[in-house]
Amino acid sequence: MANAEIEAPASGSCALLIIDMITDLDFPGGVEMLPAVGGAAEAIDQLRTKCREAGVPIVYVNDNFGQWHSERxxxxxxxxxxPAEDIVTRLQPHEDDFFVIKPQFSGFYATNLAVLLPKLGARRLILTGISADICILFTAADAHMREYDLWVPSDCIASQDGQRTRWALDIMANSMKAETLPTAELDIAQWMDRSE
Structure with missing residues (x-):
């Protein structure tokens, strides 16, 4: 929250993670990703609104892009x-959202995410963002090792090509027990109602 206090436990023991969507896409293959990232951003924005209405905390987990003095x-x-300005404008965090800066691929590596999530009371994570086959996949693996339940909506992630996204989704579904249904087929209320 704006005063850095956690006022209530996560509704449904869930948290929404938005990974690396605060970006300039200034990396090899980044500009080519723009259409896929734009589509994911639209789905993430709609999911974020529903999560906020449901009392699900929103946690941005973002690469520092080599900016070691950075903050949100x-x-x-x-x-x-x-090229990513419109996407970032659409998805920029609200004052009461949490923001974790990561130095590497996984949202858990050398960050306070592993401390924040239990304080929020989150045991079920929704992973969204880019890139599906790198940062989403590595974060999912670390979350799975920590025994979090995972939903990775297939319409809320993107990578440099569709095949890499499908490959990552397959690994997360089969090796990490992640749910990968898109938001058109599973909504936040249904996810929150699922038994653990």
Missing amino acids: SRLVDLSRGT
């Missing part, structure tokens, strides 16, 4: 004038 507003500012 500086990372948002880095997208200005880039």
Whole structure:
């Protein structure tokens, strides 16, 4: 929350993670990803709204892009004038959202995410963002090792090509027991109602 206090436990023991969507897409293959990232951003935005209404905390987990003195507003500012500006404007965090800066692929590696999620009372995670076959996949693996239930909506992730996204989804579904139904087939209320 804005005052850094956690006012209530996560509704349904769930948390929504938005991974690396605060970006300038300034990396090899980034600009080519723009259509897929734009589609994922639209689905993430709709899911984020439903999560907020349901009392599910929203946690941005974002690469620092080598900006070691960065915090959330500086990372948002880095997208200005880039191909990803509209996406970042659409998805920029609200004041009461949580923001975790990561130095590497997994959202758990060298971050406070492993401490934050239990404080939120979250045992079930919804992973969204980019790239499906790298940062989403690595975060999912670390979450699975920590025994979190996972939903990775297939319409809320993107990578450099569809085949890599499908490959990552297959690994997460078969090796990490992740649910991968898109948001058109599973909504936040249904996910929250599922037994653990």
